[in-house]
Amino acid sequence: MAVSSATAGLHTACHALGIRAGDRVWTSPNSFVASANCALYCDGAVDFVDIDPRSYNISVSELERKLCTAAERKALPKALIAVHFAGQPCDMRELAAVVRPYGIGIIEDATHALGATYQGEPVGSCRYSDAAVFSFHAIKSITTGEGGMVVTNRENIARNARRFRSHGITPDTSRAEPWRYEQRELGYNYRMTDIQAALGASQLNKLDEFIARRTEIAKRYTAGLAELPLQLPHIGDDTTSAWHLYPIQIMTDDRAGTRRNLYFELLQHGFRSQVHYIPVHTQPFYRALGFRAGDFPAAESYYEGALSLPLFVDLADSDQDRVMEIIRSTLTQR
Ligand SMILES: Cc1ncc(COP(=O)(O)O)c(C=O)c1O
Incomplete structure (x- = not known):
């Protein structure tokens, strides 16, 4: 329907x-x-x-x-x-x-x-x-x-x-x-x-082509970011992802601070990243229904260090390489 x-x-x-x-x-x-x-x-x-x-x-x-x-x-x-x-x-x-x-x-x-x-x-x-x-x-x-x-x-x-x-x-x-x-x-x-x-x-008609390109971009990120203090996306057994997002989790000591620096560093170079997701229960509307920070610690902890990298079909390899360079230099500066 x-x-x-x-x-x-x-x-x-x-x-x-x-x-x-x-x-x-x-x-x-x-x-x-x-x-x-x-x-x-x-x-x-x-x-x-x-x-x-x-x-x-x-x-x-x-x-x-x-x-x-x-x-x-x-x-x-x-x-x-x-x-x-x-x-x-x-x-x-x-x-x-x-x-x-x-x-x-x-x-x-x-x-x-x-x-x-x-x-x-x-x-x-x-x-x-x-x-x-x-x-x-x-x-x-x-x-x-x-x-x-x-x-x-x-x-x-x-x-x-x-x-x-x-x-x-x-x-x-x-x-x-x-x-x-x-x-x-x-x-x-x-x-x-x-x-x-x-x-x-x-x-x-273009779905397969789109998913193939998204998968290619995801593979390039996975290969290019492997050595950094990041948790990269996990692929479950017997599954393939549609790669709607490429979410990384920053695993440095000051995760929230590093995420903020990285977000603005990317933005300064013209690359918009995003955070998925602010846990739903921490939204003001849901707090008003009685939910509190601390209710779902794994989602909250993930959010603290989460950043979704640019991923779209038309992303050029050269732009993706630049994104990875910025990530590398931001994480190794610290
Ligand atoms: C997980 C999830 N559920 C539901 C929706 C709602 O989709 P739509 O924008 O088509 O209403 C979105 C949209 O981004 C989503 O990410």
């Missing part, structure tokens, strides 16, 4: 999985706010599961621990939103093995991961989930300007998502009154325009 954005898609997926007032939804604190906001749009209650310090995705052991406690308190979530951070797929088989026995739904926030594979299948196959959501925002694997897609293998989720993205209306198939349509519930206009879809169809 093509939709107007991944944010709309996540809202649609939550609704289609039956998230309603008071239902709990868990997600990763190391994500864009949309991964959590979507549950609140359904009047659900959000909580987070801390990340694995190596993959930066939800920690399966932490998830297991938190589910045990939640089961004792009869406070289990209705759905888990697993974010494939930076384009690196979560270990979905392990994650599903932990979650499924409790009857909890799984939505993949695959906004970073179009073009990634897990166990030889494209992310979006939904082998271990109920639905997955892609983004076609300008900086994603492919773009429609703004746009997204909900994919699922479950007919009832597809039917519900189609209705929800279009005002909660279903066409009536009655022959006697072919003009009839029925609004069955409150929905939205979350449809993608035909113009965006035409761009998306054309972009989709």
Whole structure:
């Protein structure tokens, strides 16, 4: 189901999985706010599961621990939103093995991961989930300007998502009154325009080429930065990344200070880096809901030293070499 954005898609997926007032939804604190906001749009209650310090995705052991406690308190979530951070797929088989026995739904926030594979299948196959959501925002694997897609293998989720993205209306198939349509519930206009879809169809033809180039850039970073005090991205077993981001983690003593210097040093030379992500629970809006700094230490510690390096299809090798030189000189000055 093509939709107007991944944010709309996540809202649609939550609704289609039956998230309603008071239902709990868990997600990763190391994500864009949309991964959590979507549950609140359904009047659900959000909580987070801390990340694995190596993959930066939800920690399966932490998830297991938190589910045990939640089961004792009869406070289990209705759905888990697993974010494939930076384009690196979560270990979905392990994650599903932990979650499924409790009857909890799984939505993949695959906004970073179009073009990634897990166990030889494209992310979006939904082998271990109920639905997955892609983004076609300008900086994603492919773009429609703004746009997204909900994919699922479950007919009832597809039917519900189609209705929800279009005002909660279903066409009536009655022959006697072919003009009839029925609004069955409150929905939205979350449809993608035909113009965006035409761009998306054309972009989709270039997906493999785009991912190949992103992979090449990532490999150059991995080779060029190997000797520095950095934690470079980890690639999970039997996965390929879509390389939406190349997140490095600075491992010097003063990580936050070094990150700041490096950010401004790159900027001064015309290279914009970015930090992904300020942990969602530390945002003022989420603090007002009761979350505190210290709640999810692995995500907070990662954030302190995190920097995403320039990575886009048109990045010239010479520019990338310059970025790596700046990183090398900034880190070895200290
Ligand atoms: C992890 C994550 N989830 C959801 C979204 C929302 O995507 P969109 O901008 O298509 O609404 C983004 C956007 O950057 C994202 O990074």
